[in-house]
Amino acid sequence: MSMDVTFLGTGSAYPSPHRGASALVLRTEGECWLFDCGEGTQTQLMKSQLRAGRITKVFISHLHGDHLFGLPGLLCTVSLNTNCDPQQTLNCVDIYGPRGLRQFLRVTLGLTGSQLIFPYAVHELEPTTDQSPEEGQLSAEMTAEHGPPHPQEQPGRTISLDVSSDSYLLFEDKKFVVKAFRLFHRIPSFGFCVQEHDRPGRLKTELLKELGLKPGPLYGRLKAGDPVTLESGHVILPSEVLEEAIPGRKVCILGDCSSIVGEGPLMLCSGADLLVHEATLGNEQREKAVDHGHSTPEMAAAVARACCARRLVLYHFSQRYKPCSLQKEGDEDDVSELKRQAEDALQDSGIEVTLAEDFLTLPVPLKR
Amino acid sequence: MSMDVTFLGTGSAYPSPHRGASALVLRTEGECWLFDCGEGTQTQLMKSQLRAGRITKVFISHLHGDHLFGLPGLLCTVSLNTNCDPQQTLNCVDIYGPRGLRQFLRVTLGLTGSQLIFPYAVHELEPTTDQSPEEGQLSAEMTAEHGPPHPQEQPGRTISLDVSSDSYLLFEDKKFVVKAFRLFHRIPSFGFCVQEHDRPGRLKTELLKELGLKPGPLYGRLKAGDPVTLESGHVILPSEVLEEAIPGRKVCILGDCSSIVGEGPLMLCSGADLLVHEATLGNEQREKAVDHGHSTPEMAAAVARACCARRLVLYHFSQRYKPCSLQKEGDEDDVSELKRQAEDALQDSGIEVTLAEDFLTLPVPLKR
Ligand SMILES: [Zn+2]
Ligand SMILES: [Zn+2]
Ligand SMILES: [Zn+2]
Ligand SMILES: [Zn+2]
Numbered sequence: 001m002s003m004d005v006t007f008l009g010t011g012s013a014y015p016s017p018h019r020g021a022s023a024l025v026l027r028t029e030g031e032c033w034l035f036d037c038g039e040g041t042q043t044q045l046m047k048s049q050l051r052a053g054r055i056t057k058v059f060i061s062h063l064h065g066d067h068l069f070g071l072p073g074l075l076c077t078v079s080l081n082t083n084c085d086p087q088q089t090l091n092c093v094d095i096y097g098p099r100g101l102r103q104f105l106r107v108t109l110g111l112t113g114s115q116l117i118f119p120y121a122v123h124e125l126e127p128t129t130d131q132s133p134e135e136g137q138l139s140a141e142m143t144a145e146h147g148p149p150h151p152q153e154q155p156g157r158t159i160s161l162d163v164s165s166d167s168y169l170l171f172e173d174k175k176f177v178v179k180a181f182r183l184f185h186r187i188p189s190f191g192f193c194v195q196e197h198d199r200p201g202r203l204k205t206e207l208l209k210e211l212g213l214k215p216g217p218l219y220g221r222l223k224a225g226d227p228v229t230l231e232s233g234h235v236i237l238p239s240e241v242l243e244e245a246i247p248g249r250k251v252c253i254l255g256d257c258s259s260i261v262g263e264g265p266l267m268l269c270s271g272a273d274l275l276v277h278e279a280t281l282g283n284e285q286r287e288k289a290v291d292h293g294h295s296t297p298e299m300a301a302a303v304a305r306a307c308c309a310r311r312l313v314l315y316h317f318s319q320r321y322k323p324c325s326l327q328k329e330g331d332e333d334d335v336s337e338l339k340r341q342a343e344d345a346l347q348d349s350g351i352e353v354t355l356a357e358d359f360l361t362l363p364v365p366l367k368r
Numbered sequence: 369m370s371m372d373v374t375f376l377g378t379g380s381a382y383p384s385p386h387r388g389a390s391a392l393v394l395r396t397e398g399e400c401w402l403f404d405c406g407e408g409t410q411t412q413l414m415k416s417q418l419r420a421g422r423i424t425k426v427f428i429s430h431l432h433g434d435h436l437f438g439l440p441g442l443l444c445t446v447s448l449n450t451n452c453d454p455q456q457t458l459n460c461v462d463i464y465g466p467r468g469l470r471q472f473l474r475v476t477l478g479l480t481g482s483q484l485i486f487p488y489a490v491h492e493l494e495p496t497t498d499q500s501p502e503e504g505q506l507s508a509e510m511t512a513e514h515g516p517p518h519p520q521e522q523p524g525r526t527i528s529l530d531v532s533s534d535s536y537l538l539f540e541d542k543k544f545v546v547k548a549f550r551l552f553h554r555i556p557s558f559g560f561c562v563q564e565h566d567r568p569g570r571l572k573t574e575l576l577k578e579l580g581l582k583p584g585p586l587y588g589r590l591k592a593g594d595p596v597t598l599e600s601g602h603v604i605l606p607s608e609v610l611e612e613a614i615p616g617r618k619v620c621i622l623g624d625c626s627s628i629v630g631e632g633p634l635m636l637c638s639g640a641d642l643l644v645h646e647a648t649l650g651n652e653q654r655e656k657a658v659d660h661g662h663s664t665p666e667m668a669a670a671v672a673r674a675c676c677a678r679r680l681v682l683y684h685f686s687q688r689y690k691p692c693s694l695q696k697e698g699d700e701d702d703v704s705e706l707k708r709q710a711e712d713a714l715q716d717s718g719i720e721v722t723l724a725e726d727f728l729t730l731p732v733p734l735k736r
Contacts, residue, residue, distance in 0.1 A: 013448070014410060014441065014444065014445045014448065015408070015410070015411050015441075016411065016414055017411055017414055017415050039407055039408065039410070039411075039437075039438065039441040040383070040407065040408045040411055042382060042383065042407070043383050043384065043385055043407075043408055046384055046385055047385050063479055063480045063481065064480055064481065064482075065440060065441055065444055065476075065480045065482055066441075068480060069407075069437070069440055069441045069476075069480070070407065072433060072437055073382065073383075073407040073433055073434075073437045076382065076433055077382045080381070080382070100479045101479075103475065103479065104475065104476065104479045104480075107471065107472065107475040107476070108433075108437075108472065108475070108476060110510055111431055111468045111469075111471065111472045111506065111510060111511070112431045112432055112433045112436060112437070112472075113431065113432065113504060113506075113554070113555045114432075114433055136481060138479065138481075139516070141515055141516060142478055142479060142515050142516065143479070144514075144515070146512075146514045146515070147509055147510050147512070147514070148507070148509060148510065186481070187481045
């Protein structure tokens, strides 16, 4: 199964003609999951190879405008790009994000008379008080749901921290389990861990034939992990006839942060194939970065090292850093310097570093 | 005094890489007034010659997302671009638009923790029930103000229709009077009339010298319209010594509409130097246009003719119409056909037609 990540915006604070505001898409076999949706994301989508109508789930790391202001417009445009077959009931678009997101969408879609042809549900993550300074926490008055729900709004869940695993279980299906974990920022922020399930190895068909088993339903039972008893009474165990399992891939995407919170982040991100981490400013501006709730390449590298990620991808760069393609000799703020800083911090770790750029697509290959 | 209009977005429904969503700027001597603010307006501003920090007033014609979704992000970026001199109190940014706009900004800025370094006030226009079908009207529940005001939100006015003039007086200062008028659309929509005051003509200085009056404070009194009595007892009337008054210019900008409502629009737009009117679809799609609350070039031309405008500017084109610069031989939807249709309808009227394009700047010259 193919899997890749496409960056639609890699700039911090606001969108510019050089860098879109935060947004990236994880794509697996035609389904697209959108992580963050800054203003202009729909236009960036149109410029990319991706199709807006394929977006089935949305994840919002935190409520800052540079990660959210594009969402109402994006939903409207997805709706315009969805073929409406009246015979067919359209799937619900699931939207995950911090408490307050449901009311944000209700008001923005409602007051603008925005019509959607599909239902949507907002599943809210309940932050804890140690994810931001006190002034960054929303009062109950602010997030209280008020006014009529949008005609397409379906009831959403409220997801609280599971203290034993220090994480939030967003959903699990046949292919994936997706969890969130806590980050520290000026306002509560989250990271997301997309874990593909391991898949059974291929059947050793030569061996099965030798054992006298012909292709048929019993093959399926073995592949599903069930033992099979032959007419002779001989029992075949799946482990005897299956090649090694194909390990699931793991992609972890962190929202804005100056640090992780609790044990959850490192446990969940352990061994990530791709760890996407912000690096808003260079190491030499660490104090300023931390003051604003952000990270430097060195700080991002420390997280990647602590969780033994295979690849660290940096994004969410200050707009002062032009994309490499527009960089001129002698420009002061050179984004490739951010890559060098992370590489310096990861010497001898074997962890590779990639700089994200708008429209960069990174494949997430199978491990073997 | 120089005066010009710059289009930042000329597309309908959503922003695309070819046409931004609705937004235009009226500029007079460094002050910028923004009319509508679709998603991506701040990026379009950065691409233009205009400066975000110069925006002092915002006018929203109606609450559809393609005219509004860019406003929260734009305010944040204007704030980042405003020099904060702690000695200086920053001017309040006045925002005018339909009922519901205040709550929209309160929620979008509030839930996202958006900080602004300047105060703002939202002055809401109270629509009448004949500006849209019933389903397009917002319930009191939807627009009820709820939740704490933004720390920078100042009290705004609620402006009701002045029945005698069939218009809404937004404000009047030394240079301008700005009024709004009613339009019919899927949701209540408004047009804006910016009327520059007439200015007194130049003093006939040769004549004044002959009369024995030397340059000084008396010149100012004459220019201000006051008569002056000489020592000889002779009275000089301003009309004797002033050249003809310089007539004020008038720019009228209409939001989305399939028709005007009441007497106000034609009275206010009478003799407009620039009449900016939407033309979403070509004449051959009139039924579809009207169904969606929109106009064709012929319909826009009829308004321009009825109010004897000097120049009709068409904008808000369906995204199917590519800009002229990207138009290829044989493309089906040719935007210049929209211009021809308006010109056909304006034959012998003397009214000129201009097609707006993103980043087009139109000067509004003095009349003589
Ligand atoms: Zn950010
Ligand atoms: Zn942030
Ligand atoms: Zn529109
Ligand atoms: Zn509209």
